[in-house]
Amino acid sequence: MNLEFTEEMVMLQDGLNKFLQNEYNFETRQKLSRDGIGYSESNWQQFADMGLLGVPFEEEYGGFGFGQTGLIVIMEAIGKGLVVEPYLASIILGGQLIQQAGSEEQKQALLPALIGGELKLAFAYAEQQSRYNLADVACTAEKQGEQYVLNGHKSVVFNAETADKIIVSARTSGNTISEQGVSLFIIDKAANGLTARHYETVDGLRASDLSFEAVTAEAVLGTIDEAFAVIQTVIDSATAAICAEGVGVINQLREKTVEYLKTRKQFGQPLGSFQILQHRSVDMFMAEEQMRSLAYLAAIHATSDDKAECVKSVSAAKIYLGDTRSIVAEQAAQLHGGIGVTDELDVAHYVKRLTMLNALFGDRDFQMQRFCQVS
Template sequence: MDFDLNESQALLQDSIRKSLTAKYGFENRKAYMASETGWSREMWAQYAELGLLGLPFSEEDGGFGGGPEETMLVAEQMGRHITLEPWFSTVVLGGGFLRHGADAALRGELVPAIAAGEALISLAQVERQSRYDLFDVTTTAKKDGEGYAITGRKGMVLHGDTADWFVVSARVSGGQRDKGGIGLFLVSAKTPGVDVRGFRLVDGGRAAEVDFTNARAHAVLGDAEGGLPILDRVVDEAIAALAAEAIGAMEVVHNMTLDYLKTRQQFGKVIGTFQALQHRAADMLVALEQSRSMAYFATMAAQGSDAVERRKNMHAVKAQIGRSQRFVGQQSIQLHGGIAMTMEYGAGHYFKRLTVNEAMFGDTDHHLRALADAGGLVQAA
């Protein structure tokens, strides 16, 4: 297959790379993290100017008609700079629900606002008991006139403390772990009955716990009792974006480690001349390149129409890249020695992002177990 970028993709990659290189250095990121929101509104406006916020939406809805490949390119660059802005939560997750579940009127209402940087969306899906099971839902959606009232508590809502809208998974019917009876509801953050408590993640990003108490939904995404397939699909697409983000972060960590091995001296020699350390750096490169292939595979597989096959593919992607990013991060810390443990050096910050990335939507062990239960990626003869 031809993995070369076309002209427009190359221009997109170059434009975001230049923008982030110029304004997202290590000290810039520290300042953004210390701000009131925990990220940069100035950079968010610049993302809008570059077209990154409207990229995956169709031109008819007010977007730029980009596909999974363009999302992969943006995610990789975001990973290279471990950005803090809510691009993933708003454009990948929130945008995915609008593209797959919203009607034309709702897309016309929200997509132009997202593309202009004026609306932020967060997915409120995780519950205390749910772990990584998307169908384990106790939050309820009860019929209230022509709409629904949402009651329940959601945790780990990415950028929930600055969101304008929440996509909430809630149970309309059935038991706690039934795969039917789950709906997806769009709720305004300003709706009475919505209480948000924000906090900082270990990698510097932001998340929130959100309580809904008879909060009236603004709209239903898809079928009120058949929202799980949409949730599954959007999460599969999100895993592909996370894979690309991990590649960007791992590549920077690997290069940072090589530079350190070429300059740090011990026993009168540059430590990069020690064969044992060369082998470890080579193993890091192998893990990175294996993950790069899986990230390309994820981008293609996320477009599949067979939900069962698509989910198996995402299990494989998460298992492989999760294992690799943990290995690359750990080796970087070990090879850097004590300096990697300081807040003033970048290696530790990248390792934190890779650790959060691995846990999102299921860690390595979870997906490896799920893949085994599904019979593996390739069925035995």
């Protein structure tokens, strides 16, 4: 497997890493997470100015055209920094739906504003009963005259609180779990009949549960009844991206644990001098390297036309991401002792983020079933 990063990709990652090291320490991150909207508008604009928001999009819309490979380098840095800004929700999910399903007019109108930081998006697809089945859509959209009217509920919508527009999956035909009959609509956040309950997730991000009562869609995104394939493609891309984020999280858990073992003394000597703890450190290092390899493989195949290869690569990476909870996260918390699970220590928040990443877009059991179905 050979995944090469261009000089421009490396420069973007280096720039982001320097920004996070100099201006985004743990205390700053915690303050942003707990106050106001849950992240910094100023940081978001800086991301736009650095070119980060344009990484996956075509050059004709103001992006770099780096695709999935570019997302890998950005998301690994985001994982290291525990970034709370909505890159996943707005760029990887919302933005890629526009790029994949939008008309040329919609792309020209929305993508430059998204890349410039003026527009933020959210994607509402999950429902309380659907678990991880993207075809299980009970929210409906009925055509009334020239417009579509939505009714139903969506759960755990990231960035809905600050999004300017929300992309919603809704059923326009077929039964509740049919892949055929799922469509995408763009909704203005201020639309009449749209209500939201906002809350903080376990890892310090913000999500919302949305209710639609006779909400008129601003526009149809893509072809009516034919949105499932696009949704699955974007979710696979996002799954590969969060596996790369997981690499960054794992890297920091390992590095911080090794440093703690070097400085914390017991029985008059550093904990790191005990061979059994050295073995655990090696296990964490091996897990990081294996996760990195699987994340890179997932990036290569995430948008492949060979759907079986895509599913196997993406699901394999996500399965192992679930395994790292015990190999890395639990070890890191245990080796730090009681302080390893306190809010005051960043290690606990890396553990929480890794736990959330395991649940996003299908947990280990779901991905194992998906992998077996195509193997």
